Amino acid sequence: MRNLTLLFLLFTNLYFSQTNRFIYELKYRSEPTQDYRTDLMALDIDAKNVRFYDYKFVEYDSINKKANEYSSRYSTKTDQVLTRKLNSNKNIWYRDFFDYFAVTTNDEMKWKLSNETQNFEGYKLQKATTKFAGRDWTAWFSKDVNISEGPYKFRGLPGLIFILEDNQKDFVYKLVKNIKLPRTYDTKEFVETHYGKPALPVTNEKFNKYIQEIYADPIRMFSAQMKDGGKATFKNETVESMEELNKKKAMLQNGIKSRYIYIEKDKAPKFN
Numbered sequence: 001m002r003n004l005t006l007l008f009l010l011f012t013n014l015y016f017s018q019t020n021r022f023i024y025e026l027k028y029r030s031e032p033t034q035d036y037r038t039d040l041m042a043l044d045i046d047a048k049n050v051r052f053y054d055y056k057f058v059e060y061d062s063i064n065k066k067a068n069e070y071s072s073r074y075s076t077k078t079d080q081v082l083t084r085k086l087n088s089n090k091n092i093w094y095r096d097f098f099d100y101f102a103v104t105t106n107d108e109m110k111w112k113l114s115n116e117t118q119n120f121e122g123y124k125l126q127k128a129t130t131k132f133a134g135r136d137w138t139a140w141f142s143k144d145v146n147i148s149e150g151p152y153k154f155r156g157l158p159g160l161i162f163i164l165e166d167n168q169k170d171f172v173y174k175l176v177k178n179i180k181l182p183r184t185y186d187t188k189e190f191v192e193t194h195y196g197k198p199a200l201p202v203t204n205e206k207f208n209k210y211i212q213e214i215y216a217d218p219i220r221m222f223s224a225q226m227k228d229g230g231k232a233t234f235k236n237e238t239v240e241s242m243e244e245l246n247k248k249k250a251m252l253q254n255g256i257k258s259r260y261i262y263i264e265k266d267k268a269p270k271f272n
Contacts, residue, residue, distance in 0.1 A: 019181040020045045022160070023055060024151050026078065027172045030261045037261065039078055041173070043151060045086070046184045050149055053081040057190045070195050079260040080152050081191055091153050094191060094199055097259070098214070098221075101207055102199035107132070107153040111139075125162055130154075134266035135166040152263065171263055208269040211256065215271055218252035219245050 022043040027036040040055035053076070060074040081094040089108040095101045114127040118140060125140035132154070139154060140163040150161025151173040164173040189195055202210075214221070222245055239245050253271075262268035 018046065018183065019185045020147070021179045021181055021185070022175055023177040023179070024173045025176050026080075026151070028078070028261050028263070029170050030258075031170070032168060036172075037077070040176075041078070041080065041151060043149065044185055044187070045147060045149055048086055049083060050086055050155075051083045051185075051187055051191055052152055053187065053191055054078055057187070061190060064189075070189060073195050074190070075194075077260075078263075080263060082153065083187075083191060084153075087148070089153075089155070092199075094194075095207055096194060097207075097211055099210075100194040100197045100199050101202050101210075103202060103204050103207055105153070105204070109154065109156055111157055113157075120162055123162065126159070128157055133264035135168070135171075135263075137164065137166050139164045170261075204267050208267075211269045212271070215253055215256045215269075218256060219249055 022045070024041045024043065026039050026041050028039075029036045042051075042053055042055045042058060044051040044053075054074070056074050056077075060072045063072045064070045075096050076094075079095060081096070082091045083094075084091045089106055091105050091107055093103040093105055095103060109130045109132055111128045111130050114129065116127040118125050118127075120140065120142075123142045123144055125142050128139045128141060130137050130139070137154070139150065139157060139161045141150070141157045141159040141161045143159040145160035147160045148157060149155045150157070151164055154161055154164055160175075161173075162175045165171060193199060222239070239248065257271050
């Protein structure tokens with residue numbers, strides 16, 4: 001996996017139009033007894049901004065640009081889409097749940113550096129630990145890459161984070177590739193907006209309340225379609241009566257509960 005080209009040049013020497021893209025494999029699960037989900041994540045760093053998001057967005061963006069229209073759309077599977085200014089701990093966390101939302105958070109982390117090291121694909125990595133969002137985390141970073149960033153909201157170490165995992169190994173990130181793009185990569189269609197739908201600013205508490213209200217009555221978004229003899233359609237199935245629709249309530253609630261595996265355990269919505 002020698003796709004990791006060593007970046008000896010200091011980030012301060014990066015041309016203003018360039019983007020360094022670091023691609024991480026993310027394996028995640030809700031609990032140790034469950035199988036992992038696996039996704040690739042993109043960490044884009046330019047001279048001013050940092051963006052982190054599902055790499056699938058890049059694949060769909062390529063399709064749309066070739067077609068010269070945004071006909072193919074993707075929604076995050078991870079709930080880990082965010083932006084921040086370079087060298088800042090203030091994140092704008094974009095959250096997709098029927099509507100599109102932006103939650104602003106301040107996420108300074110206190111790292112404890114260890115003398116323990118390991119070799120990874122030719123790089124010398126150093127160990128660091130922190131507590132964040134209800135989990136204990138271990139990061140392995142390299143001073144060879146003079147970029148104080150990492151996956152999701154994790155940053156502030158004296159080098160790029162290559163490996164990151166919580167102590168239960170429910171979230172495991174590994175750097176698998178880096179690409180240098182010749183210009184700043186434009187994400188406004190799928191990060192800062194959701195294909196033109198603007199992000200509504202909310203607090204995390206209001207976002208959780210919104211999800212909990214949908215969970216309590218998940219058929220309400222379909223019941224309006226049933227008025228005056230109409231039909232509701234979801235998952236390619238047509239429902240023609242309220243009686244049939246009510247039978248789908250438990251299935252819909254389970255889908256809401258399992259849609260995301262929340263990395264920030266202490267900020268996740270509670271379902272009764």
